[in-house]
Every structure is written in C-alpha cells, then in structure tokens.
Amino acid sequence: MKDEFEEISRMLSIFENPLRRKILHRLVSDACYPLQLSKELRVSQQAIMKHLDVLERCGIVRSRSEKSENAGPPRKSYYPIRRVSMVLDFGPHLYDVRVYVDDRLPLPDRTEDNVGKEERNDYSDLRDVHLKRISQRANPERFRKVIRSIMEMNQEIERLDAWRLSMVRQKEALLREAYTLAKDLTSSILEMKVLSLAIERGLADVNDYVITMIADELDIREKEVEEILMKYKELLIQDDKENKEQDKNENEQGEKVKISNAQRKEKNKR
Structure with missing residues (x-):
C-alpha cells in the first residue's frame, strides 16, 4: 500500500509543475533538444535541463544522443516513453486517487550506435515506426480517415x-x-x-x-x-x-x- 501511495505522490509531483507539463505537451508531437525547448517556451536552458532530468529519472522521457550539424559535439534529444493516466475523485463523501502507468510497450535505448542497422530493423523508438508507416501510406485520403477516427474516438471518450x-x-x-x-x-x-x-x-x-x-x-x-x-x-x-x-x-x-x-x-x- 505504501508503494501505491508513493507512486501516486511521485506522479502528482511530476505533473503539478506547469513548466514540466508544457515540456511534455511539446514532446508528444516530436522529440526536441533542450535548446529548442528553451527558445519555444522562453525559459532558460538550465531550467529546461533541470526538468528534463527529473522526467528522465522518473522514466517519463528518455534521451538519445544525435550527431550535431557542422561537426559539433553530439546533442541530446528527448522524447516520451510512458503512458500515464491519473484519476482524482473528490467530494463531500468521496476521496479516490488512482494512477495507471502503461508499460506494455517499453522502448529500449536509442543511440547513434544502434540506430541504422538494416534501415535499422530494430526500431528503438515508436516515433520511427510511426514515421515509417506514414511514409508508406501518406496520402490525403488516409489523413482524412485518421482525422475522422480521432474525432470519433474523442466522442467515445467523452461519452465514457x-x-x-x-x-x-x-x-x-x-x-x-x-x-x-x-x-x-x-x-x-x-x-x-x-x-x-x-x-x-x-x-x-x-x-x-x-x-x-x-x-x-x-x-x-x-x-x-x-x-x-x-x-x-x-x-x-x-x-x-x-x-x-x-x-x-x-x-x-x-x-x-x-x-x-x-x-x-x-x-x-x-
């Protein structure tokens, strides 16, 4: 039971910070470098790195090393790796907090050394899988179907x-x-x-x-x-x-x- 309370407290502490929520919101659309996040969110790079470190230590995001342009030193980009759902029910006679962590699709490390083998058969991050699939079937009709499916899914979630x-x-x-x-x-x-x-x-x-x-x-x-x-x-x-x-x-x-x-x-x- 203590473990459950600790997990709830840990997740609440992660998401209670407004800047961390903004960082995560940005990362769900694409992997980012700290400097990118610093410019887009208008926050110092030091503050961004501090929050990214917290998120990485908690297993919410992961970093990967990538070659920089102009033969500069390698850069780190960050991307999310876990699904988390939090539910808080509170009322005059009700108190219930639940955290669901979905680890069904764990993502292994993705570094320069293991990226690229055989078109790099081992897609270390789901974003690569997604991009590969999109490149194979990208067309306006497919896009319309995806958008329609998202709208239907949103309606179903609202009903639930x-x-x-x-x-x-x-x-x-x-x-x-x-x-x-x-x-x-x-x-x-x-x-x-x-x-x-x-x-x-x-x-x-x-x-x-x-x-x-x-x-x-x-x-x-x-x-x-x-x-x-x-x-x-x-x-x-x-x-x-x-x-x-x-x-x-x-x-x-x-x-x-x-x-x-x-x-x-x-x-x-x-």
Whole structure:
C-alpha cells in the first residue's frame, strides 16, 4: 500500500509543475533538444535541463544522443516513453486517487550506435515506426480517415467520461449512506475509521494485505485492525452466494447494454 501511495505522490509531483507539463505537451508531437525547448517556451536552458532530468529519472522521457550539424559535439534529444493516466475523485463523501502507468510497450535505448542497422530493423523508438508507416501510406485520403477516427474516438471518450461521472456520483451517494450506517453500528471512533477505510476499498476478504494497508494508513497496530474487521466481517463481506447473484445481475445488465448498443449502431447505419 505504501508503494501505491508513493507512486501516486511521485506522479502528482511530476505533473503539478506547469513548466514540466508544457515540456511534455511539446514532446508528444516530436522529440526536441533542450535548446529548442528553451527558445519555444522562453525559459532558460538550465531550467529546461533541470526538468528534463527529473522526467528522465522518473522514466517519463528518455534521451538519445544525435550527431550535431557542422561537426559539433553530439546533442541530446528527448522524447516520451510512458503512458500515464491519473484519476482524482473528490467530494463531500468521496476521496479516490488512482494512477495507471502503461508499460506494455517499453522502448529500449536509442543511440547513434544502434540506430541504422538494416534501415535499422530494430526500431528503438515508436516515433520511427510511426514515421515509417506514414511514409508508406501518406496520402490525403488516409489523413482524412485518421482525422475522422480521432474525432470519433474523442466522442467515445467523452461519452465514457459522462458515464463514469454518473457512476462516481452514485458511488458517493452510497458511500454517504454507508458512513452514516457505520457510525450507528460502531461503538468507537477507531472502529468507525477502520470501517470507513474498509468501505472505501470495497474489501472482498480480511487478509494480511488488507490489515497491513489499513494499519499503515491509520498508524495503528495490525492486531487492532484485525480484531475490528473480524468483529464486523459479516457486515463488510458478502458470502459467495450473494457475490454470484450480484455477478449474474451485472452480466445480465452488461448483455442488455451490448444489445442496446448494437441496435443503436444498426439504426444509425440505416
């Protein structure tokens, strides 16, 4: 649990800085040299290098050495290598922070020594792969299709965001009711705190991980947490029969949504 909190704090500290966000915004369109960024963002090169160093140490960007023009010393260019999504939900009865780091496509180092082998068969950075593909099929019609796909994707993401916001509101209403009920059921402030965390996490079982997580967050002994959770276990955790019934209902609802979406698409085609 501490590792999760540390990762959240680390990512928030990276993206909270306005200049770092500007640097990353610029890098997503193309790799850049520090001097380029300094001129475009009107910030000293020293400040740019400081932030690039932070981003590189955190594994958000990577640098590669490239030959400079006029036989000058090699230059470093920087490019992003990780996908990160952060979600913060906060309300009168809601607090949830999540960070998703997508490392499914790790990029190896790309230096002058390993670039160029066999058209350099090993495309060390995804940008090269992208450029190669574009060069093979670059044409106005393809460009129009790509733009149209992006617009459709944006619309779908907006629809999902609206749906998610609706679900978050419903969750907060349920949490508010759960906290009120827990307050009436518990016999001490400590029990109330432990139950509140258990409710937030949606516990499926009382195990060592759960006990340690709550104990660390409340800075209390694990034994105390275990005793409280065991005392209220029947209230916190559904049995297998209830879980199976809930899964069945969710699956049925999911099938209805799929059928509804298919019908809507068919109607739109007509």
